[in-house]
Structure formats: C-alpha cells, structure tokens
Amino acid sequence: MTSKLLMRTLALLAMLLAPPLQAQVVPLPALKTTQLSVSGLSSGGYMAVQFDVAFSASVIGAGIVAGGPYFCARANVGTATSVCSCTGFGLCQVSPGGTGVADLIAKTGQNAASGAIDSTGNLASHRIWLFSGTADSLVPQAVMNDLESYYKNYVSPAQISFKKNLQAQHAMPTDLFGNSCTTLSSPYINNCGYDAAGQLLQWIYGPLAQKTGNTPAGSFLQFDQSEFLPSPASHGMAPSGYLYIPPGCAGDASSCKLHVAFHGCKQDAATIGESYVRNAGYNGWADANRIVILYPQAASVPPLTNPNACWDWWAYDDANYAVKTGRQMQAVRRMTERLMGAGGGNPPPPPSPASECFSASNSEHVQAGRAYDKFFFAYAVGSHQRLGLDFRFFHTTLKRTAPNYYVVGACS
Incomplete structure (x- = not known):
C-alpha cells in the first residue's frame, strides 16, 4: 500500500470511528473570544465576502475559496448562476472582468454611504486569502480574479495572498481528507495535499503553531440557530448549527480567537452529515492555536428557491441579503456577538419539557x-x-x- 493510499485509508477510518457530534441542541455559549475572521467555500465564499465587507469594523480578515466579488449577483439568480458562477442550466457567461468590478465597487460605496454596511475604510487593515483551482468548473478563475481586483480597491496588495496554481476542482482543498483533487463530487472536500484551512488561518492571523494532527481534542456543540433567526428553515438556515471549542477556550475564552467557516452548497449537515464540520481542515489548527470555530448551517428552501442549501448571495430569501440588516447576515452577526461576549440573539430559551x-x-x-x-x-x-x-x-x-x-x- 502506498503512503498516500495509507493516509487516505487512515483518514477514512478516523471519520468512521469518530464519535458523533453532541446530539442535544443547546444554547450558544458566551465565550468572550476576540479577533473575528471569516472564510467560506463557494456560496460560503460569497457569504464570507458579504460578511467581511458589511461588518468590516468587526472583522480582521477573510479567506475565500471559489467565491466572488461583493454583490456580484445583483439580486438576480440568473446573474448568480451564469456570470458569477457556472451553476445554472443556461449558457455560462463567465469571462475576464465579466462581473463588472467597477459597478460593484460603486454599489459598495453607496451601501457604505447610506450606513447599510460599515465604512469601507475599515477594510484597509484586513488580510485577505484567496484560492482558485485551475480545474474549477463551477467558479472559474476569472471570477476569483475579479474578486482580487475588487479587494485591491480597498486592501494593499501586500495584504492579499492568492493561490491559483493548483489543479483543483470546486471543493475545499485539504491535506488529508476527501476525493481526489480534480473530482467534482459530494462532499466537495478534496485531498489535494494542500491545507487550505491552515494556509488561510496563518495568513489572516500571522504565524501560528503547527497543528499536531487532524483528530480534534476539543469539543463540538450543536446549538440552536432559531435563537438568532426565528423560523430559520423558512429563510434558508438550518434549525441548528455547530461550534468547535478547542482545549482551553471553554468558559472565559478571552485569550481565544474566533473564526466563522461558511460551508458551500450541498455541504450542510442535512446533506453530508458531519463531513464539513469534522474534515474541512480547521479543527487541528484550532486546537494548536486556541481558535474557536463557528460552523453556521444553511438549509434548503424547496422546491426551487434554494434546493441546494446555499447561503443567500442572490436574494433568494431577502432583498437586503448583502447588507447588515439581511436576515442571514444579522443572524450570524448575533452569533459572533454572543461568542465574543457582547450578547447577541435573545436570552437562552428555557429547556423544553421532556417527552x-x-x-x-x-x-x-x-x-x-x-x-x-x-x-x-x-x-x-x-x-x-x-x-x-x-x-x-x-x-x-x-x-x-x-x-x-x-x-x-x-x-x-
């Protein structure tokens, strides 16, 4: 057995033998974390950009895998699936500069001037990490090139890292778990011999201690998302989300950082179980560097509105999807406020009566x-x-x- 095959076999066994996440849904705890950052894949990448831009006064950086510029879809599903990605049933129209970066920058400025998003001046201090695989057939590199151009309007090129020379399909690249690197298939996590989660966290936060492994040493919580968005299933979010707390960050986590990892379409727990939460690559780095990882969960809205459990980056649920008052945006913001000790959401609900x-x-x-x-x-x-x-x-x-x-x- 080759060493590469052995590593994949061991990773699969670890996944199969891993204990299930906490089954009981609990209120999200207040931990007093600091240094909020975000990342995401695909629709999660678009969501991470939206969150980074809209709440730029609170976020210090973002990592984007196969996403695109802020407000790329212009609240139009056809634009989202043909110009900002190649995910629709019609002709793909992705082209260099095709997203219209100048117009998107103008829209960003309008939103900031009206107070719908934070001042764009906050972005100057952010550190931005970008990844685009050369074999990505759903969000081709032209879209990510436009994202780089968009961010360069606000962020110094020295603070932007763009990895785009790896032959990778549309998936979260890891160094241990998943399909082959050029495969386009569920759970959209690919073993590319490349640790995207580790790379983005190191770029955003600076030098970090090397992860010691991929078997989590901390604890997983499944928490109630309806506390932050009433009737979440009606608005493209699952009833519950997940939180990973590394050793030393339970209770008073004032010495711990906070990172939000947005999954992509078809990567919600109802579709792929625990695969993204356990195997996207964040938890080992969280253990070694005291980083709490928030894994909010999107959900499908059938039959045609949002059947793939994508995050709202084209207004399938909310006309205000890209600004601070957007339902999903506000829900995740309230989660981060709770985790950073600033309240957020409503008071924890009383336990439900048994049976x-x-x-x-x-x-x-x-x-x-x-x-x-x-x-x-x-x-x-x-x-x-x-x-x-x-x-x-x-x-x-x-x-x-x-x-x-x-x-x-x-x-x-």
Whole structure:
C-alpha cells in the first residue's frame, strides 16, 4: 500500500470511528473570544465576502475559496448562476472582468454611504486569502480574479495572498481528507495535499503553531440557530448549527480567537452529515492555536428557491441579503456577538419539557418549524429523521426531547 493510499485509508477510518457530534441542541455559549475572521467555500465564499465587507469594523480578515466579488449577483439568480458562477442550466457567461468590478465597487460605496454596511475604510487593515483551482468548473478563475481586483480597491496588495496554481476542482482543498483533487463530487472536500484551512488561518492571523494532527481534542456543540433567526428553515438556515471549542477556550475564552467557516452548497449537515464540520481542515489548527470555530448551517428552501442549501448571495430569501440588516447576515452577526461576549440573539430559551409530543400532518410540522422540507420529503428538525412525504394527508408524531430537537415516535 502506498503512503498516500495509507493516509487516505487512515483518514477514512478516523471519520468512521469518530464519535458523533453532541446530539442535544443547546444554547450558544458566551465565550468572550476576540479577533473575528471569516472564510467560506463557494456560496460560503460569497457569504464570507458579504460578511467581511458589511461588518468590516468587526472583522480582521477573510479567506475565500471559489467565491466572488461583493454583490456580484445583483439580486438576480440568473446573474448568480451564469456570470458569477457556472451553476445554472443556461449558457455560462463567465469571462475576464465579466462581473463588472467597477459597478460593484460603486454599489459598495453607496451601501457604505447610506450606513447599510460599515465604512469601507475599515477594510484597509484586513488580510485577505484567496484560492482558485485551475480545474474549477463551477467558479472559474476569472471570477476569483475579479474578486482580487475588487479587494485591491480597498486592501494593499501586500495584504492579499492568492493561490491559483493548483489543479483543483470546486471543493475545499485539504491535506488529508476527501476525493481526489480534480473530482467534482459530494462532499466537495478534496485531498489535494494542500491545507487550505491552515494556509488561510496563518495568513489572516500571522504565524501560528503547527497543528499536531487532524483528530480534534476539543469539543463540538450543536446549538440552536432559531435563537438568532426565528423560523430559520423558512429563510434558508438550518434549525441548528455547530461550534468547535478547542482545549482551553471553554468558559472565559478571552485569550481565544474566533473564526466563522461558511460551508458551500450541498455541504450542510442535512446533506453530508458531519463531513464539513469534522474534515474541512480547521479543527487541528484550532486546537494548536486556541481558535474557536463557528460552523453556521444553511438549509434548503424547496422546491426551487434554494434546493441546494446555499447561503443567500442572490436574494433568494431577502432583498437586503448583502447588507447588515439581511436576515442571514444579522443572524450570524448575533452569533459572533454572543461568542465574543457582547450578547447577541435573545436570552437562552428555557429547556423544553421532556417527552412533549406533537401529532400533525407532515406539512403542518414543516410550517410549525418542527420539521423541514427537502425534495418533497419532511425531516425532523435536530435529528434529521425522515417523516415521509411533505403532504397534508401524511401524519406523524414528533417528540421534542431538547430545545429545537425532535424525534419520530409516540410519547410513552
């Protein structure tokens, strides 16, 4: 067995043997972290750019894998899928300079002047890390080149790092886990022998201690996202998200940094389970450098609005998607405020009564936020158990066992 094959086999075994994330959904803790940064892949890359630009007074840097410039889609799904990416059913129109960077810079200025986003002057101190694979067929390098041009209007070239010479497909590049580097397939994490998460964190924060491995030594929490966005499933966000707390950062984490990692389309937990949270490459660096990692979760909005659980970067849910008052933007901001000790969200809800049951049609469960729809099937919030077809004449009993966590079955 070759050394490369052995490493892949060991990584797969580690994934299979890893204990599951905390099943009970809990309130997001207040940790008093500092030095907020963001990163993301694909729609998560677009979301990271939006967050970095809109909340530039609070963020110190961003890492973008296969994303594009701020407001690239111009609130239009056709533009999003043909000009800003090649993800639509029509003709791909991606071309050098095709996103219209000058117009996007003008829009950014208008938003800043109106107070819809923070002053663009804050971006001057940010450190920006960019990655684009030469084999990326969904967000070709021309789009990422435009993102570099966009950021250069605000950030010194010396503070921008752009890796674009690796033959990689549209995926999160890692040095241990995933498909082959040129594969386009779920979970969209590829073993390229390249540690993108480590590279971006080192660029944003400066010299870091080398990660000691890829087996997390800290703890995972599954937290209630509805505290930060009511009825999240109706707005493209999952009922719960994930938080990774490395050793030494529980409780008072004033000596710990905070990084938000936005997954890409089709990488939500309901679709690929724990793969992104465990294997995107962040946790080993978090352990070695006391970095708390927030993994907020998007969700599908069927049938055609947002079937792939993408983040809102083209106004599928909210006309204000790219400014501070956008529903998803505000929700994640409140999460970071909570984690940085500044409150955020509403007060933690009281524990749900044990064994509280709800008998209703599957569609009524979805409407009430106890379940969510995915490709016409209803799934229980929290446990992700399938109820059956999301129709009014199919009935199921759901038992709430924790805040925002439901399982299929009758109460005893």
